[in-house]
Amino acid sequence: MSSADVTVPFRSWSAERAAAWIRVPARDDHKYTRGVLGVVSGSRRYPGAAVLGVEAALHTGLGMVRYLGPRTVGDAVLARRPEAVTSDGRVQAWLLGSGQDPADRGKATARRLDAAIADGRPLVVDAGALDLLPRASAPVVMTPHHGELSALLGSRGIDAPREAIDADPDGWARAAARELGAAVLLKGPVTWAAAPGGELLRIAGGPAWLGTAGAGDALAGVLGALLAGHGDRVLDDPTALAPIAATASWVHTRAAELASAANGGGPFTILGLVERLPHAVGELAALGR
Structure with missing residues (x-):
């Protein structure tokens, strides 16, 4: 397999398109109807x-x-975040694998990951859970960077050197989505959201300051939140995964821009980015009114 096997044009993901995927709560919404995200991450x-x-x-x-x-x-x-809950219960989506290493996966973590995958709810699969993709039967969006995608495809016997993915990220994103049967949000200077059916979405890159530790963990959290808000819809229509993933990337990038602007165009921490997420979401909500 090579990235050239698939030739599908891409769409640039805009604020107007992203706005359609921001779920603004109604007056009768409550914590369960707004979306509950289960998180098995960290170590x-x-x-x-x-x-x-x-x-x-x-x-x-x-x-x-x-x-x-x-x-x-x-x-x-x-x-x-004292409002987080640390007990089992119903969820609309799961976020798995951030800050974990399959080579150092304890029995308790393995049980938690297995239970989440078996739950049948949509999944965001990041970093240390990418090796578990074959076990998933529910709709999946994975969030690799170029090196992780190279390793994942290599584990399937597909020759995908990091250098090749760097040179043709859009081609490899859509080829990987087709080969793995999952939506792919391929992180990089420009981010690509690809669906198994061939849809390819381009999300413009944020400030160069965004290339820092923890950025991917925050992106996975944004994506998990949006996926939880659309969990039932995704079960009915898995093609919604790519636009949801693209919207998460847009929100993440916009928050980075706002965080940098608040510092005179300079660097920012990931917690600084997180503080700007409500502003980015609010901009999209306003567009969607």
Whole structure:
């Protein structure tokens, strides 16, 4: 397989298109109808990934986040976001794998990941859970960077060197979506959202300051929040995954722009980006009115 096997034009993802995927709560909505996201992420080695993912999801606008992970990581999540819930219960979507390493996956984490995959709800599969894709039967959107996509395809016997993906990210995003049967949000200087059926969406890159540790964890949280808000719709129509993923990337990029602008066009922290997520969502909500 090569990226040249598929020739499908792309659409540039705009604020106007993204606005259609922002679910603004009605007066009779409550925490369960607004969307509940289950999160199995972070590890003792990388607890910050869970904190950033939960933080980003809650700033994007949903009813509840359920965090399931090591107690020490859960304590860090609660210290930052006391409204997070650390017990089992119903969810509309799952976020899996941020800040985890398959080579260092304990039995408890493996059980949590298996249970989430078996739940049958739509999945955001990040970093340390990409190896579990073959087990998923529900709609999936994965969020690899170029190196992770190279490794994932290589594990399937597909020759996809990092250099080749760097040179043709859009081609490899749509080829990977077709080969793996899942939506792909391929992160990079320009982000691409690809669907197994061939749809390809281009999301313009944000400020260069965005290339920093934790940015992908925050993006996964944004995507998880949007997916939870549209969980039932995605079960009925998995083609919604690519536009939801593209909208998450747009919101994430816009928040980065706002965070940088607040610092005179300079650098920002990922928590600084997260603080701007409500502004980015609000801009889209206003467009959609």
